Structure formats: C-alpha cells, structure tokens
Amino acid sequence: MNAISSFTASLPGACAQGLIWGIMALGVFLTFRVLNTSDLTVDGSIATGGAACIMLIRSGVPAWTAALAAACCGMLAGLVTGLLHTRCRIPAILSGILTQLALYSVNLRIMGSKANQPVSVDKYSLMLSQRYVRAAGLSNPIPLLVMIISALIGLAYYFFGTEIGCAVRATGNNRVMARAQGIDTDRATILGLIVANGLVAFSGALLSQYQGFADVNMGRGAIVIGLAAVIIGEVVFGKLLALNFALRMSSVVFGAIVYYIVLQLVLALGLNTNDLKLISAVIVAAFLTLPNMKGGDRDA
C-alpha cells in the first residue's frame, strides 16, 4: 500500500520532469531521427544551459532572459560540434564527445569553479519550481511547461516545413541526393546541431530552475534519457496514428513522461536510487530491443 501511495504522490513530479526532459528529447529527436546522426554533445550542453541560466539569475537577470541566453550557449556548443564534424571531418559521435568533454571544464568555469550552484525560489523570481508541482494554480510548473512545449513543437513544425527546414531533413535522409539538389549539407548539419543543442540547453535551464540548482554532473547520461524518450514515444504511440511531424514530436515528449513514470514506479517498488543509471540503461535497452523483436527485417 505504501508503495502505491508514494507512487501516486510522485506522479506530478514525474510529469513535470518528463515535460522538461521532453524538451531535451526533442533536441535528441532532431539529431537522431531528423539529421540521422548521434550527437553526444547533449550530456554537456544540458549542463551548460543549467549553469548559464542559474548564474545569470543569481546576477540579477530575469529568469526568462536567462533561460533564452542559456539556450544560446547551447547553440554555441552545437556549432562547435558541427564545425568539428563538417570542417575537421571528425566522425559525428567523436565530435560530440569532444565538445561534451570540453564543456565539463567550461561549465565549471561558468559556475565559478563550483560543481554546484543553488538558486532559491524564495530569493529569485523563477519560471518554475519543484516546490509548487502539487500546488493548484498558476505557480504550478506543469501548465507552463505544456504551453512552452506546444509553442516549441509549433515552431519546429513550421521550421521543418520551410525551404531551409526541408533542406535539413533531406540532408539527414539522403546526403547524396541533398547535395545533388544543391543543398550545402555541411551547413544543414551544423544548423541542425545548433537548433538541437539550443533546445537541450533550454531544457537544462528549466531543469535547473525546477530543481533549484545547477550541477556540473546534471547531464550525465542525458543522451540515454533523450533516446529513451524518442524510442518509447515511437514504440508506444507510433502505431496508434500515422504520425505527422508535429505528432511525432509530441510522441517524443510523451515518451519522456512515460520514462519518468516508469522510473518512479521502479523506485516506488523499493529500488535503490544509486541504481538509477543502471535502471535507465535497462529501460532504454528494453525499448530499443522491442521494435526488433516483432520480427522486423533481420538483414537490416
């Protein structure tokens, strides 16, 4: 009984976390599914977003402005990975790892050489806080998050329907064809990485406000959570509808929420929080395996 009540009590928190990580997962969706590359920058850029946002808020910048500035920092990180990949011809995965590693030092610098920087919701006016996750009314983070995500999905839907957006999609889909149609695939790749890491850092900015601190390690394993959201979204919701682009992005966010609910469930069953990463990896591995178990093509 105790397990059930603690699980239900944790549901609003799981939803809020799922929504915040859902934004991050949109970034992963962009690189993993649209650009068709694996970008590991995100483990670093999410922490960069959190660190930049918290430090700006602490120095008196309004929370919204701080979050947008944080997103710009993430975009810069994406640019670096993009340049390493396209100009220096370093494989995408390695480019991301290099940027991610470099960002660890950068993030420490941003946070004044501290691994952890708090921001109190009592002292600063934040966009959202964990404290109000069960409160009724406007201070509750969930409606705000739903609004932000709807706006972001709307924007992304429009962008990927434009000429430039289609060029990015074509680049991810078939590079040879894209180039034959006069698309600068290098620039399209860089652009995709910039947008993706902007989203990821923005999510980090929201996450750090939500939890009331930024931590240099807050991005560890982020890519796995992002992938989990993308895959869970596809496995659970993909079959329900012939998904258009906006619905696919929504399914990614739902995937993130499902991930956090499953995680809470597992924790409510009494598992140790130290085992969280192990559990995460197992969940992702399970969901990655699932589509292949349904007798998909063996040759692929």
Place this chain on the structure above:
Amino acid sequence: MLEMIDVCKTFNPGTVNEKVALDRLSLRLEEGDFVTVIGGNGAGKSTCLNAVAGSFAVDSGKILLGGVDITHMPAHVRAKYLGRVFQDPMMGTAPDMWIEENLALAARRGKKRGLKWSISERERAEYRELLAPLGLGLENRLQTKVGLLSGGQRQALTLVMATLKKPQLLLLDEHTAALDPKTAAVVLELSDRVVQEHSLTTMMVTHNMRDALAHGNRLIMMDEGRVKLDVRGEEKKKLTVRDLLEVFEI
C-alpha cells in the same frame, strides 16, 4: 558546352589498391549533344561523370561547363548546372519525404532557400501535371513517402527532379541498370522524351551496347581512363554491336 581537359584521377595513390581511374581524359561536348558512354568495368565511365558532378576533387586538369571553370567548385554549388540520375534508385531521392517534397527540393536547386513554406499550392498543381504523363499514377500520390515507391517509379521521379529546373547538363549514370528489362525500357524511353523536350545536353553511361547505339547522337567508348572511341552523327547510326565488340577486344 562541357570541356574536360587532361583530367587525371587516381584512387588510393601509393597503396596496393592504387587505381588510375582517369588518365589525362580530354572530352568536349557540344550544346545539345546526347552522348552515350560505354566501356568495361573500371574503364572510368562513372568516374568521369562523378568528376563532372564534383563527387571528388580531381588530381589535375580542368573542367569547364558553359565557359565556367567548375574544377574546384563544391558539388552542391555546381549542382545548379547539373541534373543527375544515379544507378541506385535509392540514391536520387529522399525516401522519408513525400513525392511533392522531393520535387519541391529539386525545384529549388541552385536557388537560395529561405524561411518560406517549402511548397505552394500552385507548385502542387504543376507537379501533378508533370507526373501525369509518366502514366505511373504518381500524380495522385503526391503525399506518399518516396520510400514506398518501386525502383522504376523512383528512377522516373528522379529523372523528373533532375530536369525540373532545366540543367545545362544531364548526367545519367547507368540509371536503368538496377531495373527489370521492362521497367528499364520505360525509363529509357522517358529519358529520351525528356532530353528531346528540353533539348538537353546529356551524358548517359550504360553497360548495354544496344541501348548505347539506339540512343543519343554520339557514342564514346572509354578504356583505362581515356576515350578509346568517339563516333557521332551518321557514322554512329551505322555502328553495330559487332563493331563495338571488335573495338572492345583491341
């Protein structure tokens, strides 16, 4: 029109896999030429086309197109002058995008892409009219993913895309080799029609000597990265497969 002057390309130089693909290749195409290119495996046919398209940097020599030196122009920049259809039907289209999205991408070849919506209602009507004469029913499936089409349908679509914006030069790289004989004939016939309709300068690589003789006004046989035989006009019309095989043996 197209001028290749002493173009050289060696793959994997200095290794056991060293392969001289183009050996001081010189070639001149006149406006409106429809050249069929034949030759054995490794003769340099595809390499020649890819050198023009900019798939790799050539080691030396010059490539001029319409008087413009394109030798060092990146592939996506010279794409504005070129229409390409590949041997692999998968290569010329974006499989996860709709038919109309693929066409809209091709319609903007060589133009600056902006934040305008990628396709207009007027274009859609235009594409329907373009696809209808193919007789493949694609005009009613504009919002179908290209990945769901057959190889022949894809090659036909790629051909339409390659010529949607009239290219200065159309490059057909064994574009019917992966198709069954019947579909290959349909796509070839379509190629002929498109080339004539727009009076396109065309290079078509093929393995099929009969096709090479039946199409175009000029025939080139390549061997070891150079032109071995170059016949045109009336002379080409008299040529037979037997003649070609004889040259081939030398």
